[in-house]
Amino acid sequence: MLHFVYSLINFAILALILWLFARKMIARIFTGRKDRIDRALDEAERIESEEFTLPTLPETFREDLPAPVEAEIREIRETAAEHARHMLQQTEETIEDLRREMLLDVKSRYIDRLVEKAQTLMTTDTWLAAFRAREEEFTDRILEHTRLTPGDMAYLKRHDVLYVTLTSAYPMPQSIVDRIGAHAQKLLDEVGGKPSYWVRVDPELIAGFRFRIGDTVYDFTLADRLYQLRSHLESRDLQGNEDAAELLDGMFEDIRGMHMSLSQFQLGRVISISDGICWLDGLADIMYGEVIEFECGEQGMVLDIEPDRIGCIVYGRYEHIESGSRVRRVGRIASVPVGDDLLGRIVDPLGQALDGKGRIWTSEHRPIEHKAPAIPDRAAVSRPLHTGIKAIDALVPIGRGQRELIIGDRQTGKTSIALDAIINQKGTGTICIYVAIGQKDTTIADIRDKLTRYGAMSYTTIVCAPASVSASIQYIAPFAGAAMAEYFMYQGRDVLIVYDDLSKHAVAYRELSLLLHRPSGREAYPGDVFYLHARLLERAAQLSPENGGGSITALPIIETQAGDISAYIPTNVISITDGQIFLDADLFNEGQRPAVNVGLSVSRVGSAAQTKLMKQVSGRLRMDLAQYRELAGFTQFGSDIDASTRKVLDAGKRMMAALHQSRYAPLPDWEQVLLLFAVSEGYAAGVDPSAMDSYAMHLTGSMEIRYPALTALLRSGDKLSDKDKDALREAIAACGTGSEVA
Ligand code: ATP
Ligand code: MG
Numbered sequence: 001m002l003h004f005v006y007s008l009i010n011f012a013i014l015a016l017i018l019w020l021f022a023r024k025m026i027a028r029i030f031t032g033r034k035d036r037i038d039r040a041l042d043e044a045e046r047i048e049s050e051e052f053t054l055p056t057l058p059e060t061f062r063e064d065l066p067a068p069v070e071a072e073i074r075e076i077r078e079t080a081a082e083h084a085r086h087m088l089q090q091t092e093e094t095i096e097d098l099r100r101e102m103l104l105d106v107k108s109r110y111i112d113r114l115v116e117k118a119q120t121l122m123t124t125d126t127w128l129a130a131f132r133a134r135e136e137e138f139t140d141r142i143l144e145h146t147r148l149t150p151g152d153m154a155y156l157k158r159h160d161v162l163y164v165t166l167t168s169a170y171p172m173p174q175s176i177v178d179r180i181g182a183h184a185q186k187l188l189d190e191v192g193g194k195p196s197y198w199v200r201v202d203p204e205l206i207a208g209f210r211f212r213i214g215d216t217v218y219d220f221t222l223a224d225r226l227y228q229l230r231s232h233l234e235s236r237d238l239q240g241n242e243d244a245a246e247l248l249d250g251m252f253e254d255i256r257g258m259h260m261s262l263s264q265f266q267l268g269r270v271i272s273i274s275d276g277i278c279w280l281d282g283l284a285d286i287m288y289g290e291v292i293e294f295e296c297g298e299q300g301m302v303l304d305i306e307p308d309r310i311g312c313i314v315y316g317r318y319e320h321i322e323s324g325s326r327v328r329r330v331g332r333i334a335s336v337p338v339g340d341d342l343l344g345r346i347v348d349p350l351g352q353a354l355d356g357k358g359r360i361w362t363s364e365h366r367p368i369e370h371k372a373p374a375i376p377d378r379a380a381v382s383r384p385l386h387t388g389i390k391a392i393d394a395l396v397p398i399g400r401g402q403r404e405l406i407i408g409d410r411q412t413g414k415t416s417i418a419l420d421a422i423i424n425q426k427g428t429g430t431i432c433i434y435v436a437i438g439q440k441d442t443t444i445a446d447i448r449d450k451l452t453r454y455g456a457m458s459y460t461t462i463v464c465a466p467a468s469v470s471a472s473i474q475y476i477a478p479f480a481g482a483a484m485a486e487y488f489m490y491q492g493r494d495v496l497i498v499y500d501d502l503s504k505h506a507v508a509y510r511e512l513s514l515l516l517h518r519p520s521g522r523e524a525y526p527g528d529v530f531y532l533h534a535r536l537l538e539r540a541a542q543l544s545p546e547n548g549g550g551s552i553t554a555l556p557i558i559e560t561q562a563g564d565i566s567a568y569i570p571t572n573v574i575s576i577t578d579g580q581i582f583l584d585a586d587l588f589n590e591g592q593r594p595a596v597n598v599g600l601s602v603s604r605v606g607s608a609a610q611t612k613l614m615k616q617v618s619g620r621l622r623m624d625l626a627q628y629r630e631l632a633g634f635t636q637f638g639s640d641i642d643a644s645t646r647k648v649l650d651a652g653k654r655m656m657a658a659l660h661q662s663r664y665a666p667l668p669d670w671e672q673v674l675l676l677f678a679v680s681e682g683y684a685a686g687v688d689p690s691a692m693d694s695y696a697m698h699l700t701g702s703m704e705i706r707y708p709a710l711t712a713l714l715r716s717g718d719k720l721s722d723k724d725k726d727a728l729r730e731a732i733a734a735c736g737t738g739s740e741v742a
Contacts, residue, residue, distance in 0.1 A: 100358075100359070100361070101358055101359065103247060104359065106247065106248075107233075107236075107247060107251075108234075110248060110251065111230060111233045111234060111251075114233065114251060114252075114255060115226055115229060115230050115233070118226065118229065118255050118258070119206070119222075119226055122206070122207075122222055122226075123206060123207070123222075127207065127222075128207050131207040131208050131222070135172070135173070135176060135209075136176070138208070138209070138220045138262070139176050139179060139180065141220075141262050142180070142211050142218045142220070142262065143179070143180070143183050145218060145262065145264065146183065146184075146187065146211070146213060146218065147216075148162075148187060148188075148191065148213070148214065149214060149215065149216055149284070149285050150284070150285060151214065151215055151283070151284025151285040152213070152214035152215065152216070152284070153191065154284055154307075155214060155284060156188075156191060156192075156193040158307075158308070160193060160194060161193065161194045161195070161196050162188060162193055162194075162195055162196070162213065162214050163195075163196050163198070163212070163213075163214070164181075164184040164195040164196065164197045164198070164211075164212065164213045164214075165197075165198045165199075165200060165211070165212045166180055166181075166197075166198070166199045166200070166209060166210075166211050166212075167199075167200045167201070167202050167205065167209060167210050167212070168200075168201055168202070168205065168208070168209035168210075169201070169202065169203055169204075169205040169206055169207050169208060169209065169221065169222070169223075170201065170203075170207075171201055172199070172209060177199055180211060181195075181197050184197060184213060185197075187213075195213075204223060205221040205222065205223045205224075206221065206222035206223050206226075207221065207222040208220040208221035208222055208224075209221065210224070212267070214282075214284075215266045215267060215268060215282040215283055215284060215285070216264060216265075216266055217264065217265055217266065217267050218262060218263075218264050219262065219263045219264070219265070220262055224263055225258065228263065229254070229255065229258055232254060233251055233254060236250065236251070236254070237363045265328060265329060265331075266282070266283055266285065266286070266328070266329040267282065267283075267326050267327065267328055267329075268280040268281055268282035268283035268286075268292070268310065268326070268327040268328075268329070269281045269282055269324060269325070269326060269327065270294070270321060270322065270323050270324060270325050270326075270327060271309060271323060272323050273314070273318055273321050273322075273323060274515075275515050276313060276314050276318055276470045276471065276472050276515075277311060277312070277313060277314075277472075277512070277515040277516060278300060278311070278312045278313075278314055278318065278321065278327075279309050279310070279311055279312075280292070280309060280310040280311075280312060280327055281308075281309060281310075282310075282327075283310055283327065283329055286302055286305070286310060286329055287302070287333075288302055288303070288305060289301060289302060289303075289333050289334055289367070289368075289369050290302045290329065290330070290331075290332070290333055290334070291330045291332055291333070291334050292312055292327050292328065292329060292330060293327065293328045293330050294314075294321050294325065294326075294327055294328075295321075295325045295326050295327075296320050296321060296325075298314060298315065298316050298317065298318070298320075298321060299314075299315050299316070299330075300312040300313055300314040300315055301313055301315070301334045301472075301476075303512065303516065304516045304518070311516045313470075313472035313475070313512065314472065315350060315472070315473070333367045333368075333369070334367065334368050334369070334476075335365040335366055335367045335368060335483070336349070336350060336351040336365065336366065336368055336480045336483050336484065337351035337360060337362045337364065337365055338351075338362065338364050338365065338366045338483060338484045338486075338487035339362035339364045339487060340362075341360050341361050341362040342360060342362065342461045342484055343431065343458065343459055343460065343461055344457050344458050344459075344460065344461070345357065345360060345461055345462075346444075346448060346461075346462040346464050347360065347461065347462070347463055347464065348463075348464060348465065348469070348473065349463060349464075349465050349473050349474075349476040349477040349479075349480040349481075350473075350476070350480070351480065354464055355448075364487065366483040366484070366486060366487055367483065368476060368479040368480050368482075368483050369479055369535075370482075370483060370486060370539065372535065372538035372539045372541065373539075373541045373543060373547070376544075377541075377543060377544055377547050378401075378541050378542060378543060378544055379401075379542050379543065379544040379545065379549070380542070380605075380608065381399035381400065381401045381402050381542050381578075381605045381606070381608055381609055382399065382400075382542070382608055382609055383399060383400045383542075383551075383609055384397060384398070384399055384400070384606075384609040384610060384611065384669075385398045385399060385400045385402070385421075385425075385430070385494075385496065385553050385609070386424055386666075386668075386669055387417070387420060387421040387424055387666065388420060388421070388423070388424030388665075388666020388667050388668070389417060389420055389421070389424075389594060389661055389666065389667075390658070390659050390661055390667060390672045390675070390676065391594055391596040391598075391659040391661070392417070392581060392594075392596065393610075393614065393669065393672055394614060394617070394618040394621060394659075394672060394676055395596065395598055395601065395618065395621060395622055395625075396579060396581050396596070396601045396602060396603040396606065397603055397606035397607055397609060397610040397614070398421075398553065398555075398603060398606045398609070399542075399553075399605055399606045399608060399609030400494055400542055400551040400553050400609065401540065401541050401542025401543075401551040401552065401553060402540070402542075402553055402554075402578050402579070402603070402605055402606055402609075403537045403540045403553075403554040403555075403556065403576070403577040403578050404553075404554075404555055404577060404578060404579050404580065404581060404603060404606070405555075405556050405557075405558060405573055405574060405577040405579070405580035405581070406418060406555055406556070406557045406558070406580070406581045406583070407557070407558045407559075407560060407565060407570060407573075407574070407580050407581070407582055407583065408559070408560060408563075408582060408583025408584065408585065408588075408595070409559065409560055409561070409562065409563055409583070409585040410559055411588075412583040412584070412585050412588045412595055413583055413588060413593060413594050413595055413663075414500070414501070414557045414559070414583055415443075415447070415500055415557070416594065416663045417581065417583075417594055418434070418498040418500060418555050418557065419434075419447065419450060419451065419663075419664070420663065420664065420665075420666050421496065421498075421555065421666075422434065422451065422456050422460060422496065422498065423451070423454045423456045423664060423666055424666035425456070425459065425496060426454075426455055426456055426459075428494075429493065429494065430459070430493075430494045430495065430496055431459055431460075431461075431485070431488045431493055431494070431495045431496070432456065432459060432460040432461075432495070432496045432497070432498070433460070433461050433462075433463065433481050433484055433485050433495060433496070433497040433498070434447065434451075434460060434461070434462045434463070434497075434498045434500065435462075435463040435465075435477050435478050435480075435481035435497065435498065435499050435500065436462060436463070436464050436465065436466065436477075436500055437465050437474050437477050437478065437499065437500065437501060437502070437504045437505045437508070438465065438466070438467045438474055438501075438504030438505070438507065438508060439466055439467060439500065439504070440466065440467060441466050441468065444462065444464055444466060447462070448462060450664065454664055461481075461484060463477055463480055463481040463484070464477075465477035467504075471508040471509075471511040471512050471515075472508075472512060474504070474505060474508035475505065475508050475509050475512055477505070478499045478502070478505055478536055479536060481497055481499070482497065482536060482539045482552075485497045485539075485552045486539065486552065488550065489541070489543065489548075489550035489551060489552045490543075490547075490548060490550060491548065491550060492543075492548035492549055492550040493550050494550060494551045494553070495550070495551065495552045495553070496552075496553045496555065497540070497552055497553070497554050497555070498554075498555045498556075498557065499536075499554065499555070499556040499557060500557045501556070501557035501558060501559055502533060502556045502557065502558055502569070502573055503558050503559045503569050503570075504559075505533075506525060506529050506532075506533070506569045509525075509526070509529060509532055510524060510525050510526065510529070513525075513526035514526075522568045523567070523568045523569075525568060525569070529568075529569070529572065530572045530576075533556075533572060533573055533576055534576050537554055537556060537573075537576050537577060538576075539552065539554075540552040540553060540554035554577075556573060556577065558570050558573050562585075563584070563585060565582070565600070578603065578604045578605045578606070579601070579602045579603035579604045579605070579606065580600075580601060580602065581596055581601050582596070582597040582600035582601045583595045583596060583597065584596075584597040584600075592656060592659075592660065593660060593661065593662065593663075594661060596659075598622060598625045598626060598629070599626050599629060611669060611717030611718075612717065612718055612719040613669075613670075613673055613714065613716075613717045613718060613719060613720060614669060614672070614673055614717070616719055616720060617673050617676050617677045617680070618676060620680070621655070621676065621680065624651070624652065624655065624680070625652060625655060625656070627648065627652070628648060628649065628651070628652025628653070628655070628656070629652070631645060631648055631649055631652070632649060632652065635649065650685070651680075651682070651685075653689055654679055654684055654685070654687070654689055654692070655679055655680065656689075657689035657690070657692040658675055658676065658679040658684070658692050658696070660692060660693070662693075668715075669715075669717065670711070670714040670715045670717075671696070671700045673714055674699060674700060674703060674714060674732075675696045675699065675700075677728065677732070678699060678732045679692075681729060681732070683729075683732045683733060683737075684737065686737050686739070687737050687739070691739070694738060695737055695738055695739075697738075698735070698736075698737070698738030699732065699735055699738070702735040702736075703731065703732075703735060706731070706734070706735070707731045710724075710727060710728060710731055714728075
């Protein structure tokens with residue numbers, strides 16, 4: 001009996017020990033680090049909302065403002081009226097844009113003045129006394145909210161000691177200093193660390209105090225309130241219909257309603273900065289892709305997280321960022337403005353207008369890195385995206401939602417194909433986004449001119465990261481373009497996005513990676529360059545009808561060296577995409593434009609999206625052309641060619657001539673079908689290959705006039721029955737070649 005009781009007690013003790021140890025372990029395993037960070041962020045938000053009532057600013061605040069403010073408002077009103085009078089012949093829109101531009105100017109000029117004014121009003125004795133009277137209350141709040149973050153724990157593991165600082169605008173009572181010190185000691189004791197406690201006085205804080213433990217700052221200072229006020233005023237969106245006085249009224253209201261609350265944020269420190277790459281100390285909890293703000297107001301984005309430092313890229317100018325200066329975690333992921341307002345505009349990868357047509361009025365943003373749609377959210381590619389180029393629509397058809405690579409040496413017409421595809425989207429409701437990476441400014445200007453001339457700019461956005469900008473900006477460009485495209489796709493619209501070109505993007509990424517000291521792999525590219533392009537192109541999709549049915553079709557462009565498609569970046573992108581259009585430098589030099597190499601070009605999913613008619617007509621084309629190229633290679637130097645070979649060669653030559661197409665001349669689908677049918681059936685046998693263009697014009701012209709029923713049948717894109725085929729043959733024969741008419 002005793003034995004039994006003993007074993008029972010033993011068992012109970014064992015169970016207790018197991019429970020005590022295992023509980024912690026299980027908790028550690030299951031509570032993800034991200035959860036903890038999320039909780040910390042929630043906490044920060046909660047703290048922010050707990051208000052303290054402090055003396056409000058006097059009602060006479062507005063009257064207290066220096067006289068020039070009111071005078072300047074008047075002046076701006078008058079100038080606006082003046083402009084309006086002068087520009088009566090201009091459009092309403094121009095005047096409206098100008099008015100808004102001036103409003104923004106007013107806004108930025110007055111924010112400085114208002115914040116300065118608020119500061120003088122708040123440094124009065126009443127406010128300072130109110131702060132001092134609440135010191136105990138603030139201390140209670142801070143002690144209640146202080147936590148160690150996962151980042152602090154990681155730091156403690158390596159260094160044993162955590163920096164704890166109490167900075168105040170004026171010397172604090174010893175009792176509070178001691179209380180805070182004792183609390184930090186207690187917190188760190190629990191996890192087996194030591195605090196290194198520093199107490200400082202910094203008059204720049206104006207009033208109040210801030211407590212910093214590890215990276216996290218709990219702030220109760222007037223300086224922070226003014227910073228918050230400034231960012232709040234700056235982020236105020238214009239409604240578009242207010243005038244200067246209304247805008248200022250709103251801003252006054254904001255200042256009057258300002259309240260005191262505890263703000264919690266994280267601070268880091270710049271270790272070093274060079275070539276647009278900045279290394280930071282602290283901010284251990286920061287996530288990849290988060291935005292950070294430097295003391296000088298410049299922003300950057302986290303790109304590298306190492307155990308004891310963070311690597312970031314700086315968006316703008318980095319010359320005036322000094323090592324040792326503070327960096328603030330903003331708490332959001334890098335994003336770009338998106339929306340209909342971007343159409344017809346040229347923007348940089350951060351969404352700022354570059355075309356001098358004024359600001360872009362959109363309040364919507366999307367993160368530049370976003371999860372690609374999951375497989376259940378997608379539908380199969382089934383709708384065609386016509387490029388209007390015969391060699392492509394017939395041989396390597398592209399479907400909406402497909403990723404089709406355009407690959408070739410330099411100057412082989414890659415960009416031209418993409419531009420033709422954009423121009424051909426006119427009137428189809430498809431939105432186009434052209435992302436120019438690492439190109440010359442003049443090339444981009446030329447592209448803009450061409451798109452404008454062919455009426456394609458109204459539905460196109462050009463995202464421009466020319467060779468002259470930093471590698472960081474070039475790196476962001478395609479992701480920014482993808483974010484802008486996603487906005488439309490999730491609205492159920494169709495988008496065509498061109499990345500011109502991803503080889504230069506890979507080079508920019510290689511430069512960044514080398515500066516970030518990442519180990520380099522094949523051809524000195526970092527190992528994750530495949531992942532970089534895969535996650536970019538994965539965002540192209542055809543969404544299922546339940547998700548709105550929108551689509552993004554991506555046309556990435558890759559430049560090869562001497563036709564080498566087995567180099568690292570080309571093979572990567574070939575394996576990511578659903579096919580490639582290979583442009584051959586030899587063909588190009590022979591005069592074949594577009595120089596599509598039929599043998600090496602494929603479209604893995606596009607044929608499902610081809611019209612039945614086009615499929616029927618172009619079915620044998622590929623084989624025939626491949627056979628022709630082979631024979632042509634063989635017989636190049638041979639003189640005695642037998643009749644049947646000669647026939648194949650002639651037919652091939654004529655077909656190649658039929659596929660010839662000049663730039664900016666996209667053809668409707670039915671015209672392509674008609675020409676290909678006529679040529680493949682041998683009706684163009686008497687046409688000189690160089691006269692193929694005029695034959696095509698003659699044929700479509702006569703068909704439209706003489707056989708409207710057949711033309712309508714061709715336009716419908718339905719499969720031809722044998723009877724229809726015969727009728728078509730007859731019609732084509734009756735139309736003749738055009739030359740005999742002359
Ligand atoms: P890069 O490597 O410089 O980016 P690319 O491969 O994009 O060049 P494009 O700029 O499109 O090539 O075209 C190169 C040249 O070929 C241009 O001068 C253009 O006029 C000519 N070209 C391209 N396509 C055609 C065409 N279909 N008909 C006539 N000329 C063409
Ligand atoms: Mg090009």
